[in-house]
Amino acid sequence: MAKNQVSSSVIKRLPRYYRFLEELKNQNITRISSQELAELMGFTASQIRQDLNCFGGFGQQGYGYNVSQLYMEIAKILGIDKLQKTILIGAGNLGKAVASHIEFEKKGCQLIGIFDNNPELCGQIIAGLNVLDISQLEKFCHKHNPAVAVLCIPKSVGKDMSERLINLGIYAFWNFSHYDIKTSNHKNIIVENVHLADSLMILSYKINNKEQS
């Protein structure tokens, strides 16, 4: 489906396309030109056509793009039309919020287990799932074979936990912990790091340099 090695600049824009197309679909808009979409999203029409043509010709000359068709195509490109079995480690404030706030099934993941080492949290129901004790991890993974782990754990346990999970067959991490998983040590491990605080520091920069814009 995808042509070889699409640049990460393009990939990073795909979820944004997807969001805007969803919005258009909700407004019952059926077609849109690259020009109109560009104005809406703050891109150039050129860029939109270039981006989409990395994956195929989804438009039609003289017409533009069919909104719901393009929406579906992008879902396919992102792979969110398939579901990966996913577990979440750490049911503290952040884990709880991620589990209940993110619509995993709309983003290519199926959340099937939540784990914590705090006995007070175990047994609680979050996002419809019973929080399990971390000691159950091995048994659970052998039985269900999840592919993805969401890490909402402190930095101090990041290294041990990620290695434990890799040994259990997990190969993709959505990592909210401040521990940086070294992919160099583990070939074929996929990591998407989320550094929330980085974005707050960038806000701070913008505040302190606003006269420039």
Next chain:
Amino acid sequence: MAKNQVSSSVIKRLPRYYRFLEELKNQNITRISSQELAELMGFTASQIRQDLNCFGGFGQQGYGYNVSQLYMEIAKILGIDKLQKTILIGAGNLGKAVASHIEFEKKGCQLIGIFDNNPELCGQIIAGLNVLDISQLEKFCHKHNPAVAVLCIPKSVGKDMSERLINLGIYAFWNFSHYDIKTSNHKNIIVENVHLADSLMILSYKINNKEQS
């Protein structure tokens, strides 16, 4: 301090520099060359020197960079050595997690108020603050004059709430709501949007295209 118009590619790397320098400081490492830092961070030495020289010459030929000095300089560049009065709107799962998980005072913000419209949440203590009813917002802002708002609210109320806050003098938003604040309508308003789910979709893309790497 800062030279004119540093590119956003550079700005986005600053928090990462800051994190790695903190780590080095914690390990009591006092000096580092651009070469060593590059290996650690996965950058090129050239890029590090270029990036830092956008803001001034912080190194010394033949020696390298002083870790704690550089750490402080980057804090100054980011403006996180000063604190902006900050309020958080929406004390649901996500708001609670953001309030308690983020070290605001280390990132240039001082969290001084949390608001929600749910009577059950009002009165709760989160991150040492009493959650106030949203009806108190005007009184509170007139008294304390906050500059920054963290939005942890549903998309549906994003538009109204952001306008209400702009009218109360808020000019910077850390926006977790799915509503995109249009800065075009409001000059001098600074927005940093966080789309958590985008990052999960990119993970999904990487999983589904992993043979390429």
Next chain:
DNA sequence: TAGATTGTTAATCGATTAACAATC
């Protein structure tokens, strides 16, 4: 057919990397 808009090639712009003189 004529008008509109894509897909794609070429031109431009900006960011990254390489090289090296300056200097600690």
Next chain:
DNA sequence: TAGATTGTTAATCGATTAACAATC
């Protein structure tokens, strides 16, 4: 002083924008 490493200029690479022929 000699060695090391920066600060900075020049070269390369990649991403964005412009232009236009293809085509619906």
